[in-house]
Amino acid sequence: MKVQELSVQTEVGHIGEILSEAQKKRGILIHALQQIQKEYNYLPREALEALAKKLDIPLVELYSTASFYKHFYFSPRGRNVLCVCMGTACHVRGAGKIVERLKEHFGIGEGETTPDMSLTLETVGCVGCCGLAPVLTINEEVVGEVGPGKLEEIIQAIKEHK
Numbered sequence: 332m333k334v335q336e337l338s339v340q341t342e343v344g345h346i347g348e349i350l351s352e353a354q355k356k357r358g359i360l361i362h363a364l365q366q367i368q369k370e371y372n373y374l375p376r377e378a379l380e381a382l383a384k385k386l387d388i389p390l391v392e393l394y395s396t397a398s399f400y401k402h403f404y405f406s407p408r409g410r411n412v413l414c415v416c417m418g419t420a421c422h423v424r425g426a427g428k429i430v431e432r433l434k435e436h437f438g439i440g441e442g443e444t445t446p447d448m449s450l451t452l453e454t455v456g457c458v459g460c461c462g463l464a465p466v467l468t469i470n471e472e473v474v475g476e477v478g479p480g481k482l483e484e485i486i487q488a489i490k491e492h493k
């Protein structure tokens with residue numbers, strides 16, 4: 332009985348070593364991706380190629396890992412990121428009209444950035460403030476009860492703070 336337990340512990344110990352190596356590499360990779368995005372506000376291809384080479388990881392594996400996480404971006408983003416909640420409560424209370432007004436005013440579609448890089452327009456599912464619907468976030472700051480008047484103030488503020 333004791334010999335069997337020892338054997339199991341040895342196997343688990345070995346697997347533990349393998350896992351810790353994989354986890355270590357993954358931890359370094361995620362940290363490096365975060366640092367690159369912090370520097371450039373997205374993940375430029377050249378930076379990813381350099382990182383893949385440095386870590387001796389196939390570029391496709393690096394892309395696969397980065398695309399698993401929603402907070403990594405592969406194209407440049409604006410200095411302001413405006414994200415309209417399209418969850419049910421916000422949808423019912425006019426989120427679609429907010430998106431249309433923003434598209435019309437800034438001349439961009441969802442997921443796009445203005446040519447002067449002042450704004451990226453995005454949409455998202457419920458952000459967890461349904462009682463304040465319709466809701467949007469500006470650079471991750473939540474703004475609720477966005478009626479037509481408040482929306483025009485937001486548009487003006489973005490134009491003034493390019």
Ligand code: FES
Nearest residue numbers: 416418421457460
């Ligand atoms: S649906 Fe918009 S905050 Fe919940």
